[in-house]
Structure formats: C-alpha cells, structure tokens
Amino acid sequence: MFSKVSRTAALLVVLCSAAYASAEMMHMDPSSPNVDERLASLRQGLGGKMLHWFLSLFALVVIPSIACCYAIANRFKTSMTLQLVAGIYSIIEAVVLRFPDPEGHENRTSRGTAWFLLVFYGLVLLNGGICEGSNLLRTKFKDSHLGYFGFQLTPVTYKVISVLAAECGFVKAAMNLVAILGFCYNDHTGQCNAHGIMGMSFIAYGWFMATMLVIPWLRVSRHKHSQEWYDSIMITAWGIVNTFTEHRPWQPWSHHDYQHTSMGIIFWACGMLGIYMSRNNKRSFMPALTLIFTGYAMAQHPQELVTSEKVHTFFGMVLLCGGAIRVMEISFILNDKRSDASGRIFSFQYLAPFALVLAGILFMGANEEQIQLVVDMGADYSAYILVAISTACMVQLFYLILLELYLHLSGYSVDSAGPYESLIGNDDLEHGTDTTPNDSNFELDELSSFDNDAQAN
Template sequence: MEMDMDEDLPEFHPINASSKSFHWIITLFILLIIPSISTSLAFANRFHWSLLLQYIATSYSVVESLFLDFPDNVDNHENRTSKGTSWFLSIVLGITIFLGTLLNGSNLVINKFYPHLSKHYNEYGLMAKIYKIFSLLIVLTGWVRVCMAPIALFGFCYGRHTGQCIAHGIMGSAFILYSFVLSLVLVVPWIRKHQLHSSNAQNLKSQEFYDSTIMMLWGIVNTFTEHRWGKEGWNMGDYQHTAMGIIWWGGGLLGMYLSRNNQRTFIPALLLIFTGYSMSQHAQHLQISTKVHSVFGIALMSAGVTRIIEIVFVLKDKACSESGKILSFQYLPPFCLTLSGILFMSATEEQLQLVHDLGSDHSAYILVVSAAAFLIYLWILLCIWLYLKLVGYNEDGEMYNQGYNNIGTEEFELGDVSDVELEVDDDDASTPTER
C-alpha cells in the first residue's frame, strides 16, 4: 500500500493563528485549570478561596460568551455547539457562585431580603455537598469547552462527521475519567488503606465490582444504540460497535460475579484488552489514521495488561501493598488510560485529514498527543495532591497531626470536613485546635 503522505498536499493557511492560539491558552487556564484548583479547595472546605477563583472564571466566561469567538477558516463563525457550551458553562458558574455565597453568608439578596435564611443555609450540610457537586460539574464542562474550541477553530466535525466526533469525544473522555477514578483510589491514602484496616472488609466492594457494573451498563446501552435494530441495514461500523457493546455487558456481568465478597478480578482489565485489540484493527481511509488507531489500541491494551499485572502479581489480589505505600508500577495503568483516551479523541477522520494536509506524519503527531497525555495525567495528580495537602496529608500519605483536620477515614463524602485554623496556646504552642 502506498503511503498517502506521498500525495500532493493542499496548502493550509490558518487565519490569525497567533491570536487564536493565545485565546485558547487563556481559555485553557481560566476555564479548566483555575476551576480545577477551585474544586480542590471546595472539597477541602476552603470555600472563600474557592469562590474567589470561581468569580475570576465566571467573569472571563461571560466576556468570552459575549465577545470572544473561535471562528473557523471557512465561514469565519463559531459552531453552535461550541458557543452553546460556552453559555452553559457561564450559567453553571453563576449558579455555583450563588450557592457559594449562600454557603459562606455573603449572598447580598438573601442577607437583605431574607436574613432569617442566612444562618439556616450556613448550618445546612446539604448545601456544601451541592456546592461541591456543581464545582466538579464546572471542571467537566470546562473540559468540554476547551476540547470544543479547536474543533470550532479548524471548522471540522460538521455534517456526516458529527456523530463520529461525538463518539470519539465521549469515549476518549470516558477513558480519561476512568484514569482519574483509578488515580483517586490509588493516591488518596485512606481510600487505599481502607480495606487493609477495615474490620468488615468482606462487606465492602472491590474497585473491580464498580468497574464491571459501569462496563455492563455501558455495554447494554451500546448494544442497542449503535444500530437501529430492524430499521436499517447493517454495515461494518455497526457490527464493530455493537459487538463491542455485547462483550462489555457479557464481561461486566461475569466481573460483577467474580468480584463479589470484596474479591479482586481481572475482568475489567481483560475487557480493555479486547477493546484495544478491536480498535487497533479498524481499517481507516488514511494511512496516518490507521497508524494512530493502532497506537491507541496498543495503549488501551497496555492499560489492561498493566492492570492485570498490578492486581495479580504486584498486589497479589489485595487492595493495596502490605506497607500501604504506593508502588511506582501502580501509576502506569491510569497513565495508559489517559494516553489511550487522548489518542482516541485525536483520531477523528477530519482531524487526521488536517494533520495529513499539514504534511506531518503519524509519529510526530503521536508524540505531540502523548505529550498532552503526560500533562493531563500530571494535572490529575496535582489536583489530588492539592486536596491532600489542604486536608493535612504529607508526602507519605500520613496526617500531619490527627487533631489537625478531622477528615474521617471511614467514608469519603462531599462534606463533613471542617475549615481548620491553627491557634497557638500559651501553655502548649504545638496543640492544634479545630473550628
């Protein structure tokens, strides 16, 4: 097969490339990085600082929605999905700020017209949980906004390509979210050690039980939505995606059974291996697309293989290492998931056609996308690290002082963590007190 890179390449002249790139970088920082820091602060109950950062993000989001566009090179307009995401993010930010002002007692409307409600909101634990949920929703919407901007800039994913772009975006983001969940379970010390020290470990559920359940549910949805049964003919894409749904709900059911009674199982990892193999075998129109899909499949299979090695050989079917410390190998499965997710998001037909038109090859493109995977995984770990620092954990996963922050090591929930200040007592300067 001749390499399609040998064909005559059309000229590509991006319009206002420098200003557009600067705009995207600012959007990335203010609408994704800052909300991520704000969410870490919110989950650690640093509500005042969290709210301050959300004010900054809201101000920029509203200005961007009104005046700043990501126009493409063809019709010089931003597609409706990108602009709609921008407005949705602005609305969610506004709601979150309203909830935050209720929480810390700074809501001007409530204080002026309904002062009797102010104390009620401050003492109501449900409000804190709702505020944290909305803070997390901001991060997820900011991720969509940042990913939508390049699509609007380059003007692809229109017409018949829209469905493929949506599928790649959702599935790729799902793999990255899965990476975040595994990283959270790995890095947060008391979650990692929970089953090791729990007296009722047999009544708990292993991570693979939840993984298998989600995979089973996703498989059922995928089986009956990728093809309209009895209403249209079958094509190769329908066979591939429907078959993937079937193996996921079949394997998910087996994984739920094998992971009962808090047992570890290899089934979710095995499903990743099968999925990665299937994806790597997808024939594409462009050689560069075939290569990128192949590397994506390898990355996803690597996530499954390393996960099996971690469960069976590194941890020997236990919830964590005997020392309770994180072993270096344990960071590899989540990273492979992040890499596979961003590769899949970057493997749409029009996107790779654009790379082909620019004269690049698959190896250079894969290196750039892999660099993004490193940065995304770093972003995930730093957000978790910031949260742990705020609630009083040191680098070894131990509390600075058991009285410093009563986070509670028996359940991980959205509330019940009090803001803490250190007060110096004349008799004992080292005694921390909690407010």
C-alpha cells in the first residue's frame, strides 16, 4: 500500500513542478502612478483601524464561534450569554464604529453587513430564549402544536442560526479589511465578489472535510450515502450556478468569462459523474478529481501582473495537491472505506482539509487591487504567499480547536481513550458490529434534544 502511496506522491511532485515551471517569467510589475500618495493615505490612522479590526474579529468571530459550540452541545445558557456579548458589540459596531477607507467613508457592503448582524443577533437571542422556555411550553401545551414546536423545532433552529451567526461574523471580518484598504469599488466589484465567494467556498469545503474527519460519530457513520455523494451534489449545484452567472448575455465574451464559465461546466460535469459513481454508499474520487482539474486550470490562468500570476499558480498547485491527497487517502490509505477499522485518524488525513483552507485564503487574496497593493509596498510574491500560508494555519488551528471544544462538551476527548473504547478496538466499524453502548446519544437526529443543558447549567 505504501509503495503505491510513494509512487503517487512522486507523481504529485512532478505535476506540481510542471505546473510551477509553466509560469512564464516576466519583468517586474510596475507600481501605481500615485503610489506614494496611496500608501500615505493608507497609513493614516492605520493603527487605530487595525485595533478596531482585531476587536471586531474577537467579538464577531471568536465569541460567536465558541457560543456555536456550546449551542450545538445543548449548553444553551452559556451560548446565549456569549451571544448577548456579541449582540451588544454588533449594536455598537453598527451605530457608532466605522471602518473608513482612505477617502474617509466605509463601503455600503460592510455597513450593510453590520446592520444585518445587529438584526440577526436579535433573532438569535429570541430563538434562544424560546428554547430556554420550551420546557414550560412542553408542560403547559404538551398536547398542542405549540408545545411540539417549542420543544422539538426551536432547539434545531437555534443551533442552525448560531452557526450562521458565526459565519456571518467571519464574512464581516473580511468585509472590514476590504473597507479599510478601499478595495472593490466600481469596475473591481465583480472581481472582488468572485474571489471572495469562491475563496470562502473552498474554506467552507475544507472545514466540512475537517468536521467529517475529527467528529468520531461522523467519521465512522454507517449512513446510507458516502461523503462523496453529498460532495458531488454540492459541486454539481455550484457548477450550474457558475455556468449561467459568470457571463452576462448582453455583453461580449471576455477571457475571464470563458475561464470561469468553463470552470462551472467542469464542476457540474464531474459532479454528476460523482453522484452516479458514489451511489449505493460507495467512495468516489470524482470530487477530488474536480479539485485537480480546477487547480491545473488556475495554475495556467494568465494574469496581467507577474505577482498575480505567481499567486494564482501557487493557488492552483495547492488545490491540485489537495485533490491528489484526497485520492490517495480514499484509494490507498482507507482502501475505499469510510474510516480506518481502528477508528484512528492518520496525520495524512489532515492534509486535504488544510489544502482546501489554504487555497481559499490564497484565492480571496488574489484579487487585482490587493495584488497591486503588494507591488506598491515593494513586497514580492513569495513573501505574500508566506503571509497567506500563515493566515491559513491560524484559521485552521482555530477551527480544529472549536471541534475539540465541541467534543469536550459532548463528553469526548481526543486525548482520552475512555470515550473511544469502541473506536480503537478490533471491530471493523465499516462492516462489523457496533459495540458502542451510547452511540445513539451522539447521532445527528438528536440535535433537537436539550435535556443535557438542564443538567449542565
């Protein structure tokens, strides 16, 4: 098995080297005509703006993410307390605080997101309050539809919108940086949106893969569909949307239209084949192969600036590597099983999720205005790529810590063998018998239960 992995890894190195060598060497990128004036305007009040940004990052991303873990683990009182703090900050953020760009105003998207979060946190806290009072509803209206709604549905909706609140905070943090730097105005808006949406999609895919890997009852699940079946459905849907939205019919076709529309076509074509191949609970390499094709295309994507072309090339290499690593994991490491028979996580399995997160960070930071700022600052593409890699490491570290927190709140611990007795035995978890006595306590269909919250709080 490992000889096959070695040969595949050697082939991967060759492919990456070929993709990198294919990038044409060009002269250094020119700076903007008004580079000194632009940099001077950006430096004005930059320290205060960055302090404000780190505060918003903590209040709108870190705190809501921790609250999300408590909510999913049925610790509603703690999650509501944390969300109340975030909600109070969202009011201050929307009413008082600003992220002015060099021209002295904040763009409408960033401002609109701030007001959206203010309203959304009101809904989150309202839903959480109903969850806390649902025991009363169950007692007084146990035979009515109101009692059923309060006891069964509101905990589920509360957990869902708690996740959405953390995700919206992540989007707001990205919008804040865009506002500070004065990006994405006029003709640049469309390109910024494309890079932001696609980049966050890669990050979300990496987080999804990490979740399916780290959470034990997801990793060893005997659900009737494999993970690649769901992946293929999402890839197909995303490809259909991209195919029909990347070009406006009343405008002439451009180079970027051809590039992005063709990516949409390959997504739904590979996705449909993946749905067929992963039916009947089979593992499939098609979602990973989609990443390989997309990575190759992006590595060959010509750009006006050398720095932009190098960043796109490295992004394509990372995406290509992520897809190849996923193929190796499914075919050679796990031998088409959902997980290893011992229930363990191999270190190799963490590579693919990290590659997806890194690809997303790179693509979000590869829009033309941001690359031009890198050039104006006098930095080269290698330094910029290292900063992007560092950011991806911190983002992935934070998400893995959140998963570990959720496991701890649910009674599991990666460092303790006790809760994993059924996962580290000799039973084949894919085809054998399940010896877990309390496995049903952690099934996804129990997300509506909140009896644990009364005990924990």
